[in-house]
Amino acid sequence: MGTPMSNLKIKSITPIGSWSGPTxxxxxxxxxFAQGLRRIGTPLYAVDHGEALGLASGGSVEMGGDPQGDPRLHGLPLLAVSPTCRPQNFGSASFARDHGVRFCYLAGAMANGIGSAELVEAMxxxxxxxxxxxxxxxxxTVEDAIDRISTRLGDLPWGFNLIHSPYEPLLExxxxxxxxxxxxxxxxxxxxMDLTLPLV
Incomplete structure (x- = not known):
């Protein structure tokens, strides 16, 4: 059993509403707290429960009002809200739709195959x-990677890097x-630094 989070100066925090639920x-x-914050799919509510800080993952919330009133009528003072933070909700919905991804995350393009076929496939x-x-x-070598990735991923999203090669224009x-x-x-x-014919 850990030590309650009672050393925080929560009395200096202005409540934003009230929370009601089983204390x-x-x-x-x-x-x-650490366990609760790992549950990113669940909203959390920070409440003042007798000069100590508590986190709730359920109950009901009323924003505004008079949270300093009688707790039997108003519940506990609500100090903060941490909304649901699912990774699939971050980023641009149009990006996800255009590229057929669930998560708006990019990786790779590190030169010399450091951004490897294995990385592209896993992502x-x-x-x-x-x-x-x-x-x-x-x-x-690049064509071998295209063969491998296109075969293994099919319609799943993947891409390749094109780097400007001013000293090797034929390679570019x-x-x-x-x-x-x-x-x-x-x-x-x-x-x-500018458009080239191969890029266009």
């Missing part, structure tokens, strides 16, 4: 988007042509 379910110790299967790091690799052009020929529809362009 025996309040989380009151640092250990319980795609998890409902996210990753780009294979094709910079510094030859067309044959070859990679761009490869993407066009193989139907790579998601390309992460990097190191471009």
């Amino acid at each position: 025996d379910l309040l989380l009151t110790t640092p250990e319980e 795609g299967r998890a409902g996210m988007l990753a780009f294979f790091g094709a910079a510094g690799l030859g067309p044959d 052009e070859a990679i761009a042509d490869l993407y066009s020929r193989r139907g790579v529809t998601r390309v992460s362009a990097s190191a471009y």
Whole structure:
């Protein structure tokens, strides 16, 4: 059993409403707080229950009003609300829709295959988007990666990197042509200070 969070100066916090519910379910110790905060799919309510801080994951909330009144009528003073924070709710809904992802997270595009086929596949299967790091690799190696990723992921989201190569313009052009020929529809362009013909 941990120590109640009674050392916080909660009396200096102006309540934003009131909370009503079974007080025996309040989380009151640092250990319980940590467990409660890990439940990101559940809203949490911070309440003042007798000069100590408590967290509630249920009950009913009334915003505004007179939370300092009789607790039998108004419940406990509500100090803060932590809403549901599901990862799939973060980011742009249009991005998720356009790219067919569940989570608006990107990864990859690290050069020389550090953004690997394994990374792209794992992200795609998890409902996210990753780009294979094709910079510094030859067309044959990149095409092998296209074969592998397109076969293993199918309609799941994936992409490839195209890096500006001012000292190797033929390589940049070859990679761009490869993407066009193989139907790579998601390309992460990097190191471009201006448009080049291969990028266009």
